[in-house]
Amino acid sequence: MKGKKNKNRSMPSRRAFLKKGLQSLAAGSLLGVAACRQDLKQAAGVEQLNEAHSGESIEWIAATTWPPNFPILGEGVQLFAKQVEIMSAGRLKIKVYGGGELIPPLEVFDAVSNGSIQIGHGAAYYWSGKIPAANFFAAVPFGFNAQQMNTWLISGGGWQLWQEIYAPYNIIPFPAGNTGVQMGGWFKREINSPADLKGLKMRIPGLGGKVLDRMGGAAVQIAGSEIYTSLERGVIDAAEWIGPYHDYTLGFHKIARYYYYPGWHEPGATLELLVNKQAFESLPASLQEIVRNAALRANLWMLSEFEAKNAEYLEKIVSEGKVELRSYPSEVMRALQSTTRQLLEELAEQDATTRKVWTHVQSFKQKMKGWNQISEAAILPYLQS
Structure with a gap:
């Protein structure tokens, strides 16, 4: 009993001590805030963060362009949603639906735009019919590889340009995945010169397809689910999908002899997270930052997973199938590159926004050229040995 009394007697003094300490700490912080405008902005952000802790949890819906549980791409979106919930301590929960489960895959952009859902995940070139310049924020033939794409978006002004172009559609885009360099495709016959591309029926979408046509x-x-049967039955002569991991799961190595590289049509395809502008801006600053960082984590995870899985499954393809791994002849690559440049220049002439992005990309490429030549390009041959 005596010990208990002493304990109770000490409580007020402890409270007073803590209260005094916190008041001193707050006073010191306020002095710092008064001395620096930047700190004032940070303090406002902290205030929003604290307000968010007292609110109820927010529930969002995400829809992807990928089939449900699609390896790496669909998995990456699930990982994004899980990370947001964990980092926000459950304040923001995101339910993910695969393509077709909630809405048709290619209606994701419009659904995010009109606010039917808060988040979408896909690739920007899917919307090139309404935004021709969108191609550049996913992949264009002979464009950026994954590292260059991330550099352009995050530190080269590309992300700001992307946001500007999507703003009229009420959407804020975030980089959230990359396939890395894709494979050139599966062929039933050899490609030794540009002439061998004439009359070739190939499953290849986007700008790569337009280049082949030319x-x-x-x-x-x-559709991906129809490639195997079409290639097997001779409906098409060749097909590209993604890379060794996904190609192996579809069994292309069992029906096509020649596996060509590199993927000139998509040297580093970025995947995007689409977020409804009003929904994002209604979040407190802390949750906005969590969404942003979870997207960038998904961006890194997907690329890393693609690289690891592709290395593993290329070995399986070569060892298990009767496949000849071939590089495109330099003559073919040069012809494809020249045709690509002509196509992009024509598209830039037809659309002011495309011209603006194309000019920005070319300027950035030129700026980075000297450094790339004495860094990546110079060391790469030695890293392979």
Whole structure:
């Protein structure tokens, strides 16, 4: 009993001590805030953060363009949602639906735009019909690889340009994944010169398909689930999908002899997170930052996962199938590159926004050229040995 009394007697003094200490700490912080405008902004952000802790949890809906539980791409979006919930201590929960589960895959952009859902995940070139310049924020033939793409977006002004272009659609874009350099595709016959592309029926979408058309081939649009049967039955002569990991799961190594590289059409395809502008801006600063950082984590995870899995499954393809791994002849690559440049220049002439982005990309490429030549390009041959 005596010990208990002493304990109770000490409580007020402890409270007073803590209260005094906190008041002193707050006073010191206020002095710092008064001395620096930047600190005032930070203090406002902290105030928003504290307000968020007292509110109820927010529930968002995300829809992807990928089939449900699609390896790496769909998994990456699930990882993003999980990280947001963990980092926000449950204040923001995101329910993810695969393509077709909630809305058709290619209606994701419009659904985010009109606020039917808060988040979408896909690739910017899917919306090139309404925004021709969107191609540049996913992949264009002979464009940036993954590292260059991240550099351009995050530190080269590309992300700001991307946000500017999506602003009229009420959408804020975030980089959230990258496939890395893709493979050139599966062929039933050899490609030894540009002439071998003439009359070639190939499953290849986007700008890569337009380049093939100009080279005398015929780009065919076929869903991923239909590629195997079409290639097996001779409906098409060749097909590109993504890379060794996904190609192996579809069994292309069992029906096509020649596996060509590199993926000139998509040297580093960025995947995007689409967030409804009003929904994002209604979040407190702390949750906005969590969404931003979770997207960038997904961006890194997907690229890393693609690289690891592709290395593993390339070995499986070569060892298990009767496959000849071939590089495109330099003559073919130069012809494809020249045709690509002509196409991009024409598209830039037809659309002011495309011209603005194309000019920005070219300027950034030129700025980085000297450094890339004495860094990445110079060391890469030695890293492979």
